[in-house]
Amino acid sequence: MPARPRWLPAFQAMAWRQLVRFLSARSRVANSLVFPLIWLLFFGLGWSAAFNVLGPAARGIFGGLSYLEFLAPGIVVMTVFTAGFGSGLGIIWDREFGYMKELLVSPAPRGALLLGRLVGDTVAALAQGAVMALLVSAVAGWPGVWGLLGGLAAAAAAALASASLGSLIALSMRSPEGFHMVVNLVMMPMLFISGAFYPVDPLPAWLRMLAYLNPLYYAVDLARGLMYGVHSTPLPLDVAGLAAVTAVAVAAAVARFSRTYIA
Amino acid sequence: MEYAVYAEGLRKSYGGVEALRGVDLHVPRGTVYGLLGPNGAGKTTTMGILVTLIKPSGGRAFVAGYDVVEEPQRVREHIGVVFQEPTVDRDLTAWQNLYIHGRIHDLSRNEIEHRARHVMELVGLEKFLHRRLRSYSGGMIRRFEIARALLTEPEVLFMDEPTVGLDPQARTRVWEVIEELKKTGVTVFLTTHYMEEAERLCDTVAIIDRGVVVAEAPPEELKARLGGDTLYLKTASPAEARRLLKLAAGYGDARLAEDGVTVVLVARDAPRLLPTLLQEARATGVSVIESRYVRPSLNDVFLMLTGRSLRDEEGGWSDWMRLHMRARR
Ligand SMILES: Nc1ncnc2c1ncn2[C@@H]1O[C@H](COP(=O)(O)OP(=O)(O)O)[C@@H](O)[C@H]1O
Numbered sequence A: 001m002p003a004r005p006r007w008l009p010a011f012q013a014m015a016w017r018q019l020v021r022f023l024s025a026r027s028r029v030a031n032s033l034v035f036p037l038i039w040l041l042f043f044g045l046g047w048s049a050a051f052n053v054l055g056p057a058a059r060g061i062f063g064g065l066s067y068l069e070f071l072a073p074g075i076v077v078m079t080v081f082t083a084g085f086g087s088g089l090g091i092i093w094d095r096e097f098g099y100m101k102e103l104l105v106s107p108a109p110r111g112a113l114l115l116g117r118l119v120g121d122t123v124a125a126l127a128q129g130a131v132m133a134l135l136v137s138a139v140a141g142w143p144g145v146w147g148l149l150g151g152l153a154a155a156a157a158a159a160l161a162s163a164s165l166g167s168l169i170a171l172s173m174r175s176p177e178g179f180h181m182v183v184n185l186v187m188m189p190m191l192f193i194s195g196a197f198y199p200v201d202p203l204p205a206w207l208r209m210l211a212y213l214n215p216l217y218y219a220v221d222l223a224r225g226l227m228y229g230v231h232s233t234p235l236p237l238d239v240a241g242l243a244a245v246t247a248v249a250v251a252a253a254v255a256r257f258s259r260t261y262i263a
Numbered sequence B: 001m002e003y004a005v006y007a008e009g010l011r012k013s014y015g016g017v018e019a020l021r022g023v024d025l026h027v028p029r030g031t032v033y034g035l036l037g038p039n040g041a042g043k044t045t046t047m048g049i050l051v052t053l054i055k056p057s058g059g060r061a062f063v064a065g066y067d068v069v070e071e072p073q074r075v076r077e078h079i080g081v082v083f084q085e086p087t088v089d090r091d092l093t094a095w096q097n098l099y100i101h102g103r104i105h106d107l108s109r110n111e112i113e114h115r116a117r118h119v120m121e122l123v124g125l126e127k128f129l130h131r132r133l134r135s136y137s138g139g140m141i142r143r144f145e146i147a148r149a150l151l152t153e154p155e156v157l158f159m160d161e162p163t164v165g166l167d168p169q170a171r172t173r174v175w176e177v178i179e180e181l182k183k184t185g186v187t188v189f190l191t192t193h194y195m196e197e198a199e200r201l202c203d204t205v206a207i208i209d210r211g212v213v214v215a216e217a218p219p220e221e222l223k224a225r226l227g228g229d230t231l232y233l234k235t236a237s238p239a240e241a242r243r244l245l246k247l248a249a250g251y252g253d254a255r256l257a258e259d260g261v262t263v264v265l266v267a268r269d270a271p272r273l274l275p276t277l278l279q280e281a282r283a284t285g286v287s288v289i290e291s292r293y294v295r296p297s298l299n300d301v302f303l304m305l306t307g308r309s310l311r312d313e314e315g316g317w318s319d320w321m322r323l324h325m326r327a328r329r
């Protein structure tokens, strides 16, 4: 059975394709940095100034961090997470421009094709995350090399999860418009109950429950813990939660792709 | 199994619409086979089922000996496909597209490099290997897609309307490529609604109409079913015409045209028959002042089988729409 050795070349080819496309679309890359930067500058600096009115007491709300320090890891994770959703958009375009048929009619295992795409897009998202991490470190304070790398690792898992979710949505939607609608419907709440902008601990129990289902929550908490030493969930639990939610998202996307016919 | 493609009673319904109502196909290995029919006849649906991308609602089909529903993976290993609409990554170069195609078909980098040059030469695009496909014309994209499909040396090459939307020059190029392929022994399965294309390229033609194959045979044989060629012999007077009619009746189905001076004869092999007839006419004192003959086309066959003309479709509204829909992208 030649099915097994075929896995790797297909995986590698798809990851390579996504990276080549990423590198040739610089404007899109710059674009994806703008949105988080706006958050950091206007939202971050704005609230930072507002909290300063409270004086040192403000730090009590954010586990001893300044608001900028609190926000910075969330911004990095958010950058990578939103970039990850772009993977779904890639699927939509591939279907619109016909390339999806070229992939579907190949004998390569569907799982290898999709995972290659997801990993390629995750690496591309991570490159954007790294740029953002350096920028926020300059604004909020240097977290140390290991802190930075740890934060990026957490962001990478979040990107893989969002790429999988984006793909799952793209594969289930007929039109680009439908995709955009559902992504916004899914992405916005995920961002807001991720603990990126405010702590989750004081929230009502039902909102906190939602946070615990959100891969972004674990990624943000983990990144914050690794970058600035403050977290609300024990870090091993963050890792386990992130891994579990991401794995489910990836598995669901692969399962969906494996069942894809054009009609 | 002796057939490269074999289908039996293929059905497909979309909601309430029956796109295929029992399609049978028999494609001998190493031949060029054409599925000919007007727009909406079910060509793309049939091909979609054969290349494992559309689930049939009924019937069975085998490609390269494998069941398209039970063993789609095996089928995909043995085919090359050129879809009706382009399926390339325009942001990448031809080489990058070929590289990915090769890798997802489990070729090594060396094999890809080696064969890429060969297939690009075959379609006359070797100079454009490192150009982005964005800079290719429609005809070049189509030829590139043929090259890409051949990269893996497939047993069966599927092409859905390979020349729709191409200008005459580009169409001729594609025809030449397909004729070149004939020599390599690959089985070619193409769909078309251009009868000239089917006549020129195909060893066997299956005529499909409204989801059913109404005839399947070599083009010559299909045309022979019409009883042969039609000869028109114009004489100087009605009296001569009547004499010629008696003579002509010995060779086939003869009648007098409405003008009263022209004999219309349906018979086999007009090119050889005509000189003989003229000689005999002169021998009996009949002077033929004008003569011509018409060989039947697949369009006449289609007309006989369905009561409608294929030609209505050509250059029509639907082609125009498709062209412009594609250009919009
Ligand atoms: N995805 C689809 N949904 C609904 N109807 C379809 C779909 N695809 C094709 N059809 C219908 O099936 C019939 C055959 O279509 P198709 O196979 O594309 O014909 P052809 O390729 O010969 O032009 C047409 O009537 C078409 O409208």
Ligand SMILES: [Mg+2]
Residues within 6 Å of the ligand: B043, B044, B045, B084, B160, B161
């Ligand atoms: Mg069609």
